[in-house]
Amino acid sequence: xxxxxxxxxxxxxxxxxxxxxxxxxxxxxxxxxxxxxxxxxxxxxxxxxxxxxxxxxxxxxxxxxxxxxxxxxxxxxxxxxxxxxxxxxxxxxxxxxxxxxxxxxxxxxxxxxxxxxxxxxxxxxxxxxxxxxxxxxxxxxxxxxxxxxxxxxxxxxxxxxxxxxxxxxxxxxxxxxxxxxxxxxxxxxxxxxxxxxxxxxxxxxxxxxxxxxxxxxxxxxxxxxxxxxxxxxxxxxxxxxxxxxxxxxxxxxxxxxxxxxxxxxxxxxxxxxxxxxxxxxxxxxxxxxxxxxxxxxxxxxxxxxxxxxxxxxxxxxxxxxxxxxxxxxxxxxxxxxxxxxxxxxxxxxxxxxxxxxxxxxxxxxxxxxxxxxxxxxxxxxxxxxxxxxxxxxxxxxxxxxxxxxxxxxxxxxxxxxxxxxxxxxxxxxxxxxxxxxxxxxxxxxxxxxxxxxxxxxxxxxxxxxxxxxxxxxxxxxxxxxxxxxxxxxxxxxxxxxxxxxxxxxxxxxxxxxxxxxxxxxxxxxxxxxxxxxxxxxxxxxxxxxxxxxxxxxxxxxxxxxxxxxx
Numbered sequence: 321x322x323x324x325x326x327x328x329x330x331x332x333x334x335x336x337x338x339x340x341x342x343x344x345x346x347x348x349x350x351x352x353x354x355x356x357x358x359x360x361x362x363x364x365x366x367x368x369x370x371x372x373x374x375x376x377x378x379x380x381x382x383x384x385x386x387x388x389x390x391x392x393x394x395x396x397x398x399x400x401x402x403x404x405x406x407x408x409x410x411x412x413x414x415x416x417x418x419x420x421x422x423x424x425x426x427x428x429x430x431x432x433x434x435x436x437x438x439x440x441x442x443x444x445x446x447x448x449x450x451x452x453x454x455x456x457x458x459x460x461x462x463x464x465x466x467x468x469x470x471x472x473x474x475x476x477x478x479x480x481x482x483x484x485x486x487x488x489x490x491x492x493x494x495x496x497x498x499x500x501x502x503x504x505x506x507x508x509x510x511x512x513x514x515x516x517x518x519x520x521x522x523x524x525x526x527x528x529x530x531x532x533x534x535x536x537x538x539x540x541x542x543x544x545x546x547x548x549x550x551x552x553x554x555x556x557x558x559x560x561x562x563x564x565x566x567x568x569x570x571x572x573x574x575x576x577x578x579x580x581x582x583x584x585x586x587x588x589x590x591x592x593x594x595x596x597x598x599x600x601x602x603x604x605x606x607x608x609x610x611x612x613x614x615x616x617x618x619x620x621x622x623x624x625x626x627x628x629x630x631x632x633x634x635x636x637x638x639x640x641x642x643x644x645x646x647x648x649x650x651x652x653x654x655x656x657x658x659x660x661x662x663x664x665x666x667x668x669x670x671x672x673x674x675x676x677x678x679x680x681x682x683x684x685x686x687x688x689x690x691x692x693x694x695x696x697x698x699x700x701x702x703x704x705x706x707x708x709x710x711x712x713x714x715x716x717x718x719x720x721x722x723x724x725x726x727x728x729x730x731x732x733x734x735x736x737x738x739x740x741x742x743x744x745x746x747x748x749x750x751x752x753x754x755x756x757x758x759x760x761x762x763x764x765x766x767x768x769x770x771x772x773x774x775x776x777x778x779x780x781x782x783x784x785x786x787x788x789x790x791x792x793x794x795x796x797x798x799x800x801x802x803x804x805x806x807x808x809x810x811x812x813x814x815x816x817x818x819x820x821x822x823x824x825x826x827x828x829x830x831x832x833x834x835x836x837x838x839x840x841x842x843x844x845x846x847x848x849x850x851x852x853x854x855x856x857x858x859x860x861x862x863x864x865x866x867x868x869x870x871x872x873x874x875x876x877x878x879x880x881x882x883x884x885x886x
Contacts, residue, residue: 325353410434413572424695425648428568432685439688442695443754451689451699451756478580500583519655519668520636521596528838537845538618539639539656540707549781549828550837551774552659553707556749559669560649560692560701564681568693569646571629578629578646585651588679589634589643594653594672597637604630615852620644622855648693649701651676659706659770666763669702689756696754704763705751706770707736711825712780713773714746715794722773726750731769746821781829798826805880810865811872816847823879839878846874 335347408417411434415427420435424442432439440449477500484493527545529536537543540554566581567574590598603611603625611625619642620633627646634643642654653672655665676682683691690701697703713719726733736747750770752762784790801822804815811819824840826832850867857863876882 325349408434420695425693426568426691426695428572429683429685429691432688432691439695439698443698443756445756450687478583482576518593518596519657519665520594520598520638520641522638522640524638524640528841530838530842533842533845535617535845535849536639537841538848539642539654540618541841541844542658544658545837549778550824551709551777552770553709555657555659555662555665556703556705556707556751557655557657557662557665557669558703559653559673560651560690560694560697561673561676562650562683562691562693564683566650569629569648569650570627571646575629578631581650582630582632582645584680585645586632586634588676589645589651592672592675594668595634595636595641595643598643599635599637601633601635602631603627603633612852612855615855616849618848620647622852649697660767662704662706662763662767663760666704666759670759692755699755700757700759702755702759703751704759704766705749706766708733708748708750708770708773708777709746709821709824710748710773710777711746711821712777712784714821715784715797715825716780716790718776718780719746722776726769726773729765729769731766733773746825747817781825785829794825794829795831798822798829798831801826802832802880805872805875806882808872808875810868811875812868813847813850816843816871816875819875820844820847834881835879843875843879846871 333349335349409415410427410431412430413427415431415434417435417438420426420431420438426432439445440447477496481493481496481500484490484496524543526536526543528542540556542550542553562568563581563584566577569578571578586600589595590600592598601614603614604627606614606625614620614625614633615622617639619635619639624631624633624644624647629646631647632643632645634645635641640656642656644652644654653669655669657665685691685698689699690697692698692701710719710722713722723733730752731750732753733748733750736749750766750773752766784794801819804819805823820840820843823832823835824837827835827837827840850871853867854860854863
């Protein structure tokens with residue numbers, strides 16, 4: 321469709337609205353004409369603004385913001401050459417520009433050069449930007465071996481063993497296998513850190529867990545009863561790293577490399593004190609029920625356990641540290657803790673990272689720091705976040721203002737369950753938009769913002785208690801949630817999020833004395849793991865209906881303590 325203004329360029333922005341008489345209006349613009357409209361350079365700019373006003377969004381200013389983002393993306397396309405550039409691809413791995421924009425996942429290191437302008441525009445990097453990953457030398461000698469040597473030796477031995485097997489030289493293959501195992505044992509012996517970090521050994525007692533629960537509450541749910549409202553729920557810290565000379569997952573046409581990476585990193589992680597007593601899982605050697613259990617425990621996404629290349633999952637004894645080998649990156653660690661534990665978590669992961677860098681040569685880029693597949697993880701390869709429950713701000717209509725304030729402070733506050741769509745619940749994650757930061761400083765700044773948001777939430781709740789009109793409204797909302805649970809036969813995931821959020825708020829405001837937080841957290845756990853039960857279903861529609869019905873029955877039974885006939 322051509323632009324309604326210039327009639328030359330393809331329209332990339334489409335606006336549709338209805339006036340008071342019921343007449344439908346539409347406007348289709350290319351990026352250039354849209355920018356002229358916004359700047360008021362066209363004499364009919366008033367018509368343009370009126371079309372915005374009539375569109376089906378609560379505020380035409382919201383549409384202006386959306387349009388600005390669309391224009392920005394369209395201008396990026398133009399800046400990179402338009403036409404052929406739009407359909408350009410990486411010469412090494414063949415990744416298409418459009419694929420990169422949709423997934424934000426690199427295909428290989430050469431993508432950084434092939435799509436440099438797109439990447440800099442997405443990360444808001446200035447020309448000539450160069451990320452300083454630190455003063456640590458890229459090659460540190462350990463016991464007479466540099467990090468890259470161990471990897472190269474392992475690969476050479478493994479290639480010789482495979483060649484011996486194909487040539488039916490089984491005695492040689494057996495000897496080479498013993499040498500490989502010896503190298504793994506040596507690596508494991510050298511991998512014990514001097515710091516004594518033991519985040520995975522820290523005892524965690526879940527005070528909210530119910531006796532009837534199949535699994536304890538997921539790693540990111542609160543564990544301790546403090547007597548205070550649960551506004552700030554938990555902290556997340558992740559680290560992504562890739563080994564030099566290995567293809568990035570999914571390993572393109574070199575899938576055999578995935579097993580080599582697993583052997584190297586598994587031997588290293590098995591002896592890391594960060595994990596404590598580690599449990600290792602090989603999804604490819606497990607049946608469907610066992611794989612789904614890994615997903616239901618909240619340890620990995622559904623896609624991970626069905627990868628075509630070799631994968632491993634490592635879990636600490638207290639389930640606070642989750643290691644995924646060959647997911648998006650060669651190694652990804654997720655650490656969970658309480659909100660104010662974040663500085664200690666950063667210290668733990670930094671010590672682990674230093675030790676990892678002494679054992680292996682890690683992929684780095686002179687401009688973008690550590691090479692990770694996801695664009696937002698370039699730089700330190702680390703990410704920090706905090707989970708928050710903000711029903712008061714949501715209920716009072718102040719959440720948009722808080723989101724904007726966080727953005728101005730260079731943090732992102734977004735719904736937890738849906739990245740771009742508010743579905744009714746009030747669970748949010750506060751995080752940085754990318755990994756270009758100094759971890760220690762960033763953790764302190766994030767904590768400060770998190771505490772400020774929690775203070776605003778507390779103030780909203782106090783106002784809801786003192787203002788008679790607001791109290792009636794919130795009592796009505798909580799009562800409606802209870803009534804919905806009492807009368808429903810089916811419940812969708814989106815409805816469940818909203819109901820649990822309102823019950824959570826009602827409990828903390830003293831409106832539901834018969835309800836316990838443990839029951840709510842149990843239902844949050846069941847809600848988050850429920851989609852995994854539909855994985856690989858032969859009849860998704862029928863199974864989803866059954867699941868929605870079973871969830872409704874369990875909500876009535878466990879939250880309202882009603883007798884539910886079988």
